[in-house]
Amino acid sequence: xxxxxxxxxxxxxxxCIIYQTYLKKKEKKFILKFSIMYIYLFLVLCVTILPIDFTxxxxxxxxxxxxxxxxxxxxxxxxxxxxxxxxxxxILNIIMTIPFGFLLSSLKKNISIIRVIISTLLLSFVIEMIxxxxxxxxxxxxxxxxxxxxxxxxxxxxxxxxxxxxxNKFKILN
Numbered sequence: 001x002x003x004x005x006x007x008x009x010x011x012x013x014x015x016c017i018i019y020q021t022y023l024k025k026k027e028k029k030f031i032l033k034f035s036i037m038y039i040y041l042f043l044v045l046c047v048t049i050l051p052i053d054f055t056x057x058x059x060x061x062x063x064x065x066x067x068x069x070x071x072x073x074x075x076x077x078x079x080x081x082x083x084x085x086x087x088x089x090x091i092l093n094i095i096m097t098i099p100f101g102f103l104l105s106s107l108k109k110n111i112s113i114i115r116v117i118i119s120t121l122l123l124s125f126v127i128e129m130i131x132x133x134x135x136x137x138x139x140x141x142x143x144x145x146x147x148x149x150x151x152x153x154x155x156x157x158x159x160x161x162x163x164x165x166x167x168n169k170f171k172i173l174n
């Protein structure tokens with residue numbers, strides 16, 4: 001099992017390489033913003049993908065009564081069907097990507113809402129595809145859900161709007 005500590009070490013090493021090759025020449029304010037974004041993305045990785053179980057032990061074989069679906073393509077189906085925890089999942093997905101929209105807007109001067117939407121959609125899509133691939137290869141069992149794509153983009157938009165509202169109030173954001 002590739003746990004959080006091993007993942008943190010790998011991520012820290014990657015950051016050191018990025019710092020030495022790309023960030024070393026940048027101004028301190030940019031390095032701080034980039035570092036916060038990097039830590040944020042690691043935390044998203046922890047919540048959405050880690051830990052990775054390389055034992056190749058199918059988790060649901062012990063629970064044959066579970067009807068597991070890999071891909072959910074009907075938006076908000078769990079919410080409409082009244083499944084327990086569906087509203088909480090929607091809210092948490094929105095909250096998860098608010099920092100992404102905010103931090104991306106802070107890192108990229110004059111970024112448009114369209115670029116934030118595309119970037120957030122791409123981040124969410126990559127997460128969903130990794131979850132799908134890992135589920136197919138029995139590394140964990142998470143489903144790929146179109147609702148997650150939609151709610152993550154909503155969170156990115158909220159982050160963009162929040163940044164636009166507060167950017168002139170805090171010198172470090174500009």
